[in-house]
Amino acid sequence: MGERLVDFLLARTGRERWLLLALVAVAVPVTIWLAVLEPLLQARAAAAARLQAEARLHAWVLDRRAEALALGRTGNAAGSASGAGAATGPIGVSGLEAALRQGGLREQVSGLARRTDDVIELAFEEVAFAALGAWLADVSPGWGYAIESYRIEPGSRPGTVSAAFTLRPVG
Numbered sequence: 001m002g003e004r005l006v007d008f009l010l011a012r013t014g015r016e017r018w019l020l021l022a023l024v025a026v027a028v029p030v031t032i033w034l035a036v037l038e039p040l041l042q043a044r045a046a047a048a049a050r051l052q053a054e055a056r057l058h059a060w061v062l063d064r065r066a067e068a069l070a071l072g073r074t075g076n077a078a079g080s081a082s083g084a085g086a087a088t089g090p091i092g093v094s095g096l097e098a099a100l101r102q103g104g105l106r107e108q109v110s111g112l113a114r115r116t117d118d119v120i121e122l123a124f125e126e127v128a129f130a131a132l133g134a135w136l137a138d139v140s141p142g143w144g145y146a147i148e149s150y151r152i153e154p155g156s157r158p159g160t161v162s163a164a165f166t167l168r169p170v171g
Helices: 002-010 014-082 092-102 129-142
Strands: 109-114 120-128 145-154 160-169
Touching: 014 129, 014 145, 092 109, 092 120, 092 129, 120 129, 129 160
Parallel strands: none
Antiparallel strands: 109 120, 120 160, 145 160
């Protein structure tokens, strides 16, 4: 291999050898940049953007949680003072399905199942984030469930999410 390269270069003029050297000096770094470094930089930028989006979503969820806790405290104080607003038992799968229909979200549900101990798993494949948030805010104070775990991921279209909730009966 080495002999053939030497023979090839010796068969060229000095000018041709300098041009080949310049070509290699430019082609190798450009190839390394395009094949290795640029994809790595793009992947890093995409990961940083996803991380920022997840951090914003997490902050938003924590803010909504704080609001819900504050509303729950004021709602419980008002309810106990008036004697109204007594906690009801869990509404069950059929009650949850009726609330989904009333909120206009039943068609977006991709999974609604009852596990043991009345635990309910609720999943949405592609749902408008604002509609889901409004529905949760509307129905959660009286449904008799606590959100044990949840997963919310961005959807394929702007303003939509994929969401899954595990609901455990309160009490």
